[in-house]
Amino acid sequence: MRSRLFRRPNAKIGAALIAVMLIAAVFGVMYTPYDPIINNLHLRLVAPSGQHWLGTDEWGRDVFSRLLNGASISVFVSFSTVLVSVAIGALVGALTGYFSGWPSRVVMLFIDALLAFPSLIMALGVIAVFGASSTGVIIALSLTYIPAVARVVRANVLSLREKEYVEASRVMGNAELYTMLRHALPNAVAPIIVLATALFGWALLAESALSFLGLGVPPPESSWGGMLADSRNYVSDAPWLAIAPGLAISLSLLGVNLFGDALRDEFDPHMKNLV
Template sequence: MSKLKYTNAVVGAVLMALVLLLAIAGMIHTPYDPIDGDLLARFAPPTAQHWFGTDDFGRDVLSRVMAGAAVSVTVSLCSVLFALAAGTVIGVLCGYLGGWWDRGIMIFIESLMAFPGLLLALGIMTIVGPSKWGVVLALGLAYTPSVTRIVRGAVLSLRQRDFVVASQAMGNSDTWTVMRHILPNCVAPLVVFSTSLFGSALLAESALSFLGLGVPPPAPTWGGMLAESRSAMDQAIWLAAFPGGMISLALLGINLFGDAVRDMLDPRMKGASA
């Protein structure tokens, strides 16, 4: 790995660590109640008492950013785990069994991939309604087809390898062969893909909250805070600057770290990064 890529990896890891620490802190303790406000302190600019200022209800913006980080990171992480679990199971079954099972499911998967992930999530959210776990379900289902295709492609290339054929010839069950020889070799491409998927889920969760289809108020979210700041942009720019800056920093860290992980785990990138 070149010096520049190593620096990018370190910067990305530091930014991701800061976002995760902010989310953990938001789950444990915030300087002020992120929901209750003080009307006498409406639109207070950043000061030593309120580092990020206050909003139109006198709520501490730093506390809401911390609580919003907890919500955004939790929803994004659960969505990615849901998509990885469901997509891995479906992809392994399609790639390993093949035949009509593979063809039928992949036709359905390809039809779902014809819709952008966010558009598909929007459609699901209109059915299940705004809620924390509704967002997880919507984003998880929206990203499952992409995971399925990656796992299926990896399994198709692996099932004809000598060590898989040898395992079958020895009389090992399909379950043993998959768990012992197939799945471990799918970990690397899934790890590479999951980093970019986490960034996409974070951005999609913020977009859904901005549109009013994410986690409903009064729970703070970064996207919801951006939506609320539109009416006061001219007199309280910090209401948009801080949640918007956190989204940008989080995505920057994820992208930098994801590129480094891809360089380390993707054999095709080793020559380019040498």
């Protein structure tokens, strides 16, 4: 599947952009040319040069270093959000899809109620409780995306539980929970992978939006949305302050979406032979 997947142009471009984002995130943790937090007012709003590739901001901090540091924060928050959302959402969806009865219906009523709330408004409410921090953003976004994962997994498990191999497991005397975890849930992995890729892009955009509103990672830590927000007062005098994080967010989202489209096409039986 891997060789066929990477014959698709969107998979190649998407994987390349994602690789650049991940490399930037690794460098943001391990090494940056300058300290992304310490101020140096003598270098305030310096234009891009050989010494500062993307210039400096209003506090004299190197924009390239802050971009790398922001990549590590954005990737950590997005990946953690996807991990929590998929783990909890897949379990809830599998249980409610495999086991029928009033408990499943009550849980799905609660899930539907969560889906009725606009995601950003729900995230704002959760952050108001837990505070603006990486942990608060992860909890807020996870609660926002868990219902979507649960819905997708439940729909797949509802059809899978009627398959012959699931019935054969029951006839062999295996426990219902074992049958669900061993036979039903693993066969719903393909849509989960596609959805997880989309969730990563959604989480990346939502984290940037929350940081732009001042509700994400608090200063002086850097985040792409926070950098974009800080650049608003200097767009005419120092356009590089907006261009750098704006391009980082756009290209990262483009990479995730292209690769997600390739995965969807690969797992779709009507599309997988079109390369």
